[in-house]
Amino acid sequence: MSPESRTFIEEARRAQIIECAIDVLAERGYAHTTLAKIARRARISTGVISYHFGGKTQLIQAVVAEVAKLATDLMIPRILAQPTAAEGLRAYIESNLDFMRLHRKPLLALVEIVTHATGQDGDPHPYARQAETSVTDLEKLLDWGRSSGEFRDFDSRSMAIAIRGAIDAVPGHLLNDPGFDLDRLASELVTTFTLATRRHS
Incomplete structure (x- = not known):
């Protein structure tokens, strides 16, 4: 059933089931869900x-x-509000x-799904x-900084994987x-990846 064809009641029921699935996953673990x-x-x-849902x-x-x-509803407005790519990267890390x-x-x-689902x-x-x-x-955020001259020249995908690895x-x-x-960790991650990405004079 496509999202466009669902009624308000159907959408509400789906949201309720997803919320209950999240609760059970968080409390009981994937294997017992x-x-x-x-x-x-x-x-x-x-x-x-x-x-x-089918199954x-x-x-x-x-x-x-x-x-x-x-996550994206929280993060995207903060990132897009930043005037520079460096500030966007800071907002990306902090909002995560x-x-x-x-x-x-x-x-x-989500951790249960990532760790145990197949x-x-x-x-x-x-x-x-x-x-x-x-x-x-x-990668798109990093490419913005590279094209604007804020960031040094690096492989955006490799840097993106490194940043995601730290966050994950x-x-x-x-x-x-x-x-x-988390505040102290966010500060350290921002400092680490600001130094890692910035253009050296």
Whole structure:
């Protein structure tokens, strides 16, 4: 069913199921997340989930898309408000960590999917497309700085992978230390990648 053909009620039901799936993933882990447990949380039958999503694989893909939307809705306005690429990179890093602070359950759900989900019947991993989008979007920001002369000449994809690698390592630390100082880490990451990207005089 395409988004354009769904009624308001259908969209609301889908949102409810996705929210319950996020809760179960965050609380029980991927291996123990079943349609039955999600249905109990949502107080519906598993048939309702199957009607809206088809199965667990499609629901997991919808969860990935929802968490990505939460992140981009937070990040994009902050990045686009910056006058320079260097400030845009700072906003990119800070808003990524702000997302982790503000949306712990969706973050934990995504970590479970990234860590434990597998593609079905040769399909790519449920997070594979979003992971690639994250890198290519960051490449565009880095290309902006290179073309404006703010950044030194480097391979944008390699730098994007390095930055994403640093950011993607953070959730694992949060799982072990929920009180981890994200503000201090954000400051260090901004300093590190400002030095790594800037044009030397």
